[in-house]
Each structure stands twice: as C-alpha cells, then as structure tokens.
Amino acid sequence: MIHRLIDKIRQTQAPIVVGLDPMLKFIPSHLQKIAFERCGRNLEGAAEAVWLYNKGIIDAVYDLIPAVKPQIAMYEQFGIPGLTVFHKTVEYCKQKGLVVIGDIKRGDIGSTSEAYSVGHLGKVRIGDQDFYGFDEDFVTVNPYLGSDGVKPFLKVCQEEKKGIFVLVKTSNPSSGEFQDRLVDGRPLYEIVGEKVAQWGEECMEESYSYVGAVVGATYPEQGKILRKIMPKSFILVPGYGAQGGKGSDLVHFFNEDGLGAIVNSSRGIIAAYQQEKYARFGEEGYAEASRAAVLDMKEDIAQALSARLG
Amino acid sequence: MIHRLIDKIRQTQAPIVVGLDPMLKFIPSHLQKIAFERCGRNLEGAAEAVWLYNKGIIDAVYDLIPAVKPQIAMYEQFGIPGLTVFHKTVEYCKQKGLVVIGDIKRGDIGSTSEAYSVGHLGKVRIGDQDFYGFDEDFVTVNPYLGSDGVKPFLKVCQEEKKGIFVLVKTSNPSSGEFQDRLVDGRPLYEIVGEKVAQWGEECMEESYSYVGAVVGATYPEQGKILRKIMPKSFILVPGYGAQGGKGSDLVHFFNEDGLGAIVNSSRGIIAAYQQEKYARFGEEGYAEASRAAVLDMKEDIAQALSARLG
Numbered sequence: 251m252i253h254r255l256i257d258k259i260r261q262t263q264a265p266i267v268v269g270l271d272p273m274l275k276f277i278p279s280h281l282q283k284i285a286f287e288r289c290g291r292n293l294e295g296a297a298e299a300v301w302l303y304n305k306g307i308i309d310a311v312y313d314l315i316p317a318v319k320p321q322i323a324m325y326e327q328f329g330i331p332g333l334t335v336f337h338k339t340v341e342y343c344k345q346k347g348l349v350v351i352g353d354i355k356r357g358d359i360g361s362t363s364e365a366y367s368v369g370h371l372g373k374v375r376i377g378d379q380d381f382y383g384f385d386e387d388f389v390t391v392n393p394y395l396g397s398d399g400v401k402p403f404l405k406v407c408q409e410e411k412k413g414i415f416v417l418v419k420t421s422n423p424s425s426g427e428f429q430d431r432l433v434d435g436r437p438l439y440e441i442v443g444e445k446v447a448q449w450g451e452e453c454m455e456e457s458y459s460y461v462g463a464v465v466g467a468t469y470p471e472q473g474k475i476l477r478k479i480m481p482k483s484f485i486l487v488p489g490y491g492a493q494g495g496k497g498s499d500l501v502h503f504f505n506e507d508g509l510g511a512i513v514n515s516s517r518g519i520i521a522a523y524q525q526e527k528y529a530r531f532g533e534e535g536y537a538e539a540s541r542a543a544v545l546d547m548k549e550d551i552a553q554a555l556s557a558r559l560g
Numbered sequence: 561m562i563h564r565l566i567d568k569i570r571q572t573q574a575p576i577v578v579g580l581d582p583m584l585k586f587i588p589s590h591l592q593k594i595a596f597e598r599c600g601r602n603l604e605g606a607a608e609a610v611w612l613y614n615k616g617i618i619d620a621v622y623d624l625i626p627a628v629k630p631q632i633a634m635y636e637q638f639g640i641p642g643l644t645v646f647h648k649t650v651e652y653c654k655q656k657g658l659v660v661i662g663d664i665k666r667g668d669i670g671s672t673s674e675a676y677s678v679g680h681l682g683k684v685r686i687g688d689q690d691f692y693g694f695d696e697d698f699v700t701v702n703p704y705l706g707s708d709g710v711k712p713f714l715k716v717c718q719e720e721k722k723g724i725f726v727l728v729k730t731s732n733p734s735s736g737e738f739q740d741r742l743v744d745g746r747p748l749y750e751i752v753g754e755k756v757a758q759w760g761e762e763c764m765e766e767s768y769s770y771v772g773a774v775v776g777a778t779y780p781e782q783g784k785i786l787r788k789i790m791p792k793s794f795i796l797v798p799g800y801g802a803q804g805g806k807g808s809d810l811v812h813f814f815n816e817d818g819l820g821a822i823v824n825s826s827r828g829i830i831a832a833y834q835q836e837k838y839a840r841f842g843e844e845g846y847a848e849a850s851r852a853a854v855l856d857m858k859e860d861i862a863q864a865l866s867a868r869l870g
Contacts, residue, residue: 271672274686291687323672327679329693330647334640355668357702359732362581362633369637376584377601383639392667394704395730396737420705422669427706431743431751438741438748445737 251387251412252460252484255349256509258316264548265504267351267486268311268540269516270339271321272300276521278533281306297331300324303536304339307520308346310537311544317349319486319514340386351486352386355417357399364402371414372406388413390464390486393442397449404453404461413460416449418442418476421466421489439465439472443479450483458482458510465503467495467513474502477510485511491518491547497554504555513551519543561697561722562770562794565659566819568626574858575814577661577796578621578850579826580649581631582610586831588843591616607641610634613846614649617830618656620847621854627659629796629824650696660697661796665727667702667709674712681724682716698723700774700796703752707759714763714771723770726759728752728786731776731799749775749782753789760793768792768820775813777805777823784812787820795821801828801857807864814865823861829853 259265274282277299285299308318320343325336343350356366368374369383391403391414403414419429419439429439443463450459459482465473467489477485485503489495490513503511522528522543523536531539569575584592587609595609618628630653635646653660666676678684679693701713701724713724729739729749739749753773760769769792775783777799787795795813799805800823813821832838832853833846841849 273671273675286687291689293684293686293691293693296684296686296691321668321672321675323666323668323675323679327675327684327693329679329691330640330644332679332693333643337640355666355702356633358631358633358665359730359735361583362631365583365631365633365637369633369639369642374603374606374637376603376606377596379601381603381606381639383603383637383642392665392702392704394702394727394738395732396734396739398732398734417704420669422705422708424706424708425669427755428704428748428752429706431748433741433743433748438738438743441741442738 251349252458252462253455255316255484255512256458258349259509259512262314262316263552264315265509265512265551266315266544266547267317267319267512267514268307268315268519268544269319269321269353269488269514270304270307270520271324271516272303272520273324274299276517276524277303278536280534293328293331297328297335300328300332301335301338305342306537307540308343310541311519312346312348314541314544314548315348317351317512318343319351319353321353321516337384340384349388350386351388351390351415352384354389355392356389357392357395359395360398360402363399367403367406371403371412372410388415388462390415390417392417393445397445400449404449407453407460413462415462415464415484415486416442416446418446418463419465419469419472421468421493421495425466440475440479443476446483447480450480454482458484462486464488467499468493470499470502477502477505481505487511487513491515497550500551501554501558508555515547519547561659562768562772563765565626565794565822566768568659569819569822572624572626573862574625575819575822575861576625576854576857577627577629577822577824578617578625578829578854579629579631579663579798579824580614580617580830581634581826582613582830583634584609586827586834587613588846590844603638603641607638607645610638610642611645611648615652616847617850618653620851621829622656622658624851624854624858625658627661627822628653629661629663631663631826647694650694654697661725662694662696662699664699665702666699667705669705670708670712673709677713677716681713681722682720698725698772700725700727702727703755707755710759714759717763717770723772725772725774725794725796726752726756728756728773729775729779729782731778731805735776750785750789753786756793757790760790764792768794772796774798777809780809780812787812787815791815797821797823801825807860810861811864811868818865825857829857
C-alpha cells in the first residue's frame with residue numbers, strides 16, 4: 251500500500267492528504283437542511299449532513315490528491331450513525347481511487363491491538379469466512395504501550411499489504427509534555443522514532459517501509475532530525491494551515507528524492523469557504539472552495555520544495 | 561461518578577470490575593448457533609452472539625460487582641454491528657445499576673479529544689438539543705499527546721459528573737519500552753502519574769478525584785510507588801488472573817482506607833467455564849461459571865487485603 255501511495259503522489263504531483271474531519275459548524279446550512287428533513291434533527295440527521303458534506307468535497311477534489319484522512323473521532327461523536335458514515339466515507343473514497351488513512355490513534359496491549367488491527371485493516375474470521383470491518387488502507391497508531399501493542403498491526407499489514415503511521419511527535423502545543431522528555435539526554439520522540447525505523451526494517455516495499463510516523467508540521471526542527479532517524483519511513487505531517495504550519499516549514503520532512511512525506515490539511519481545505527480568501531465561493535460553493543484550497547496548498551508545497559532544490 | 565463507584569464498592573464489598581472483552585472463541589456454541597440462525601453467519605450474527613453472551617454474564621454477576629469494563633476493540637473488530645452491541649451492552653449494564661468503564665484508550669489533540677469525550681462521556685449539540693453517543697460513566701485515556709489531549713475529557717467530566725482513567729503503567733510485557741524510560745533519573749510512568757495527580761486536584765469528589773490511572777497488576781512494585789504519587793486517584797488495575805497478577809500483588813494498589821483501587825479481570829471471569837477449575841459448569845452453564853469465578857476473585861482479594869491489615 252505504501253507503494254500505491256507513492257504512485258498516487260507521483261501521479262497527482264501532490265504529497266497532500268485531505269483531512270475529512272467534519273464538524274457541524276463547517277457544514278453549509280443547505281446541506282444541514284436536506285439532512286435534517288430526511289432523517290430528523292438528531293444523530294442520524296447530523297451523520298447524514300456529514301455524509302452529504304463529505305461527498306461534495308470528495309467529488310470536488312479526488313482527482314487532485316492521492317489520499318484522504320478521515321478523523322474517526324469526528325464521526326464517533328455522533329455515536330453509531332456517525333461511525334456508519336465514517337465507514338461509508340471510507341468505502342466511497344476507495345471507490346474514487348483514493349488511499350484512505352484512518353486517523354484512529356488506536357493502541358492497546360497485544361490481543362486488544364489485534365482486534366483493532368483486524369477491525370480497521372484486516373478481516374475477522376466468522377465460521378469459515380472472513381469479513382472486513384472498516385477496511386481502511388492505513389491507520390494511525392499510538393505507541394505508548396510499546397512493541398507488543400504495535401506488532402499486531404504489523405502482522406495484519408503484512409497479510410493485507412497495508413500500513414500504519416505511528417505517533418512520534420504530534421502537532422499540538424502540549425505534545426512536548428511527555429514526548430520531549432529527555433531520556434539519556436535525548437527526547438523521547440527520538441527513541442520512538444528509532445523504534446519506528448526498527449519496526450519498518452522488516453516491512454519494506456521497495457525503497458520505503460509501510461511503517462510510517464506522525465510528526466507535526468508545527469515542529470520543523472524536530473522533523474529534520476526525525477527525517478534522518480527514520481530515512482525509510484513516510485512521515486504523515488499534520489498541523490499545516492489552521493494549526494500554523496507553513497510550506498517552508500515542511501521541506502525538512504521530505505527526503506532528497508522529493509518523497510517521504512505527506513502533508514495533511516483538514517479544516518484549511520474542508521472549511522475553506524469560511525475563510526476570507528475563498529469567501530467568493532459562498533456556502534453553496536463550499537466544495538469548489540475546497541478544490542481551490544487544494545490547488546493553492548499544492549502550489550505552496552511545490553514552491554517550497556523547488557526552492558529547497560534550487 | 562467516582563463517589564457512586566465508591567458507594568457501589570462498599571455496598572458489594574468487592575473492588576472488582578469485570579472486563580467484558582468478548583471473543584468468538586469464548587462464546588458457547590449454543591449461543592453462536594442461535595445468533596447465526598437469527599442474523600446469519602456474518603458480522604451481524606457475530607455481534608448478536610456477543611450480545612447474548614454478554615447478557616448472560618451480566619445477568620449472572622451484576623449483583624456481586626460495582627462495575628464492568630467493556631473493551632471497545634473487541635466490538636470494533638466486528639465493525640458497525642459490533643459497535644452497536646457495545647452501545648447496547650453499555651445501556652444494559654447501566655440499567656442493571658452497574659458503573660460502566662468504557663475501555664477505549666482514546667487520546668488525540670485538543671479539538672479531536674473533545675469529540676471523543678463528547679461522544680463517549682458527554683453529549684453532542686444538534687440544533688437546540690443534546691444527544692448522547694455512547695454515554696459510558698468512565699473511559700480510559702491515552703496520555704501520550706499531553707495535557708491538551710486530556711483536558712477536553714476533564715471538561716466533559718466536570719459537566720457530566722463522570723470520570724477517566726489515564727494510562728500510566730500498562731500491564732503488558734513491553735509496557736516498559738517507553739513507559740519505563742528514565743527521565744531525570746525517574747521512569748516516565750512516574751512523570752505521567754504526577755500529571756494525573758495534578759489533573760485530579762481540581763477534579764475532586766470528596767476524598768477521591770475522578771481522574772484515575774491504569775496501572776497493571778503485573779507491576780506491583782511500580783504500583784506501590786504510583787500509589788504514593790497519586791494518593792487521591794483511583795487505580796484501575798488490569799492484568800489480574802489470565803495475565804498473571806495475583807491477589808497478593810494487589811494490596812499495594814490500595815490505600816489504607818481499603819479503597820483507591822479497582823481490579824479488573826476479563827477472560828478469567830467471562831471465559832471461566834473454559835478453565836479446568838470451573839469445567840463442571842459446562843458450556844451451557846458459562847454464566848454460572850462466571851458467577852463462581854467472581855465469588856472466588858472477591859475472596860482472593862478480600863483475603864489479601866485482610867492479611868495486609870492483620
């Protein structure tokens with residue numbers, strides 16, 4: 251799957267992932283109206299509004315980008331109807347040819363991590379048949395429980411040719427509270443990064459491993475170091491745009507081959523129409539505003555990368 | 561809610577939580593047969609089997625225990641039908657008067673943690689009404705992202721009078737890989753434990769805070785130290801039974817008042833009938849075997865605690 255992600259990045263010339271992190275306050279009122287009329291002003295109605303909103307955005311941008319990253323929490327908040335739309339969104343994106351990174355940040359002890367990996371990447375055996383639960387292509391994984399929490403994901407990835415991104419240095423302001431604590435004089439995130447590189451050694455598809463890492467755009471200096479520690483790992487970079495990361499911050503997350511990183515933007519794309527810059531599209535044109543924002547993001551990153559090479 | 565948990569512990573004389581972590585291999589064949597005939601040999605059928613199995617156990621043990629801890633991964637592996645049964649199990653346990661600890665180990669950056677806490681402990685606003693998603697009483701939280709990943713949970717706990725248990729030192733063999741790394745000469749789990757105590761200071765209900773911690777029964781020495789670092793926090797102790805923790809290992813997790821810890825057993829209770837010791841109940845008597853195992857566990861812990869006081 252990492253190979254497929256690389257192919258798609260090359261084909262679209264866009265190391266970009268659109269974060270499908272819907273919140274009701276982003277969803278245009280005409281879509282909320284349709285959804286509430288159809289399903290009621292309740293969890294089902296909210297989930298339907300999310301679905302209509304997502305579909306509009308996906309249809310408008312799918313040809314420009316290699317991948318999407320639905321954040322499951324934004325669906326889980328609407329209970330079962332929300333998670334049903336998460337699943338529907340995953341399926342629809344895959345039909346559109348997109349690589350789907352489930353941003354689930356799961357992680358538990360061995361047998362429980364096995365259940366998560368089966369449910370999100372693999373299949374569960376019932377009688378003599380196998381069934382897929384959510385069937386994303388990649389998921390994000392929390393490493394706090396150590397190797398035996400991560401390895402069940404690797405096993406399923408090997409079987410299914412899928413991949414994971416392990417949280418190493420997250421984009422939020424207090425990520426340093428534990429991740430930056432010095433262990434033998436070096437921050438914990440470097441130790442986690444070394445483990446990612448090590449787990450990846452046996453999980454190679456040509457020149458990259460399918461054990462990637464999450465490193466926030468808001469920490470470019472740390473990104474530079476982690477890039478060296480994990481040369482064969484793709485870095486999923488959140489925090490661009492709304493969280494403050496800029497194109498010029500991103501260059502160090504990439505390798506010399508121009509690959510090795512994929513930059514996420516969520517509300518900067520999906521709620522672009524609420525920004526002054528894209529206000530001309532209006533609420534009704536929210537999906538076209540998202541398309542314009544993707545094109546601008548692509549340009550911003552391409553410029554930063556070419557300035558580095560130039 | 562921590563106050564209610566304490567009342568229930570006193571009333572049942574059992575600082576015990578039963579982990580509802582169903583796996584198909586635990587579910588007696590007569591229940592699988594009914595479920596598959598009813599719903600098909602598919603995700604729906606597997607989820608129905610889980611439901612029938614859970615209901616039998618809950619009905620057999622609810623009067624003996626204060627709380628249950630459904631592990632969401634075991635439901636999530638069956639996709640939407642599985643999560644629907646997770647929700648149904650939460651609701652049923654609450655009807656039976658049990659305190660429900662959702663073992664979800666979520667944790668993310670601020671706005672995303674907010675969505676998880678709303679979905680699992682609080683309510684989401686849709687139009688001018690509020691709706692509950694999963695509505696557990698407590699959830700487990702992963703601290704790797706730091707304070708701004710945890711604080712949204714605290715805010716919802718304050719509003720809803722609920723609580724959390726933060727992962728501090730987990731029960732699995734490789735928990736030490738990151739959690740034991742020395743920071744200024746002290747293991748990381750102590751630093752996390754200090755944070756738990758600090759978060760708890762503003763979250764008190766009488767003598768205990770509703771910010772608890774998870775510390776594995778498999779690490780009694782660490783439990784002793786963490787007990788001192790977090791004197792006002794309840795400790796949720798997994799790893800008893802199947803994972804190797806014994807009654808005598810547990811005493812240090814408790815305070816002098818005989819409170820402060822709640823010990824989880826999952827497969828040791830719910831799959832008791834598969835053990836030699838309870839084989840007399842047979843597959844059909846799986847729920848009665850679970851009841852016998854709860855009574856034995858209660859006795860084991862009571863003996864260990866009275867030996868310590870004596």
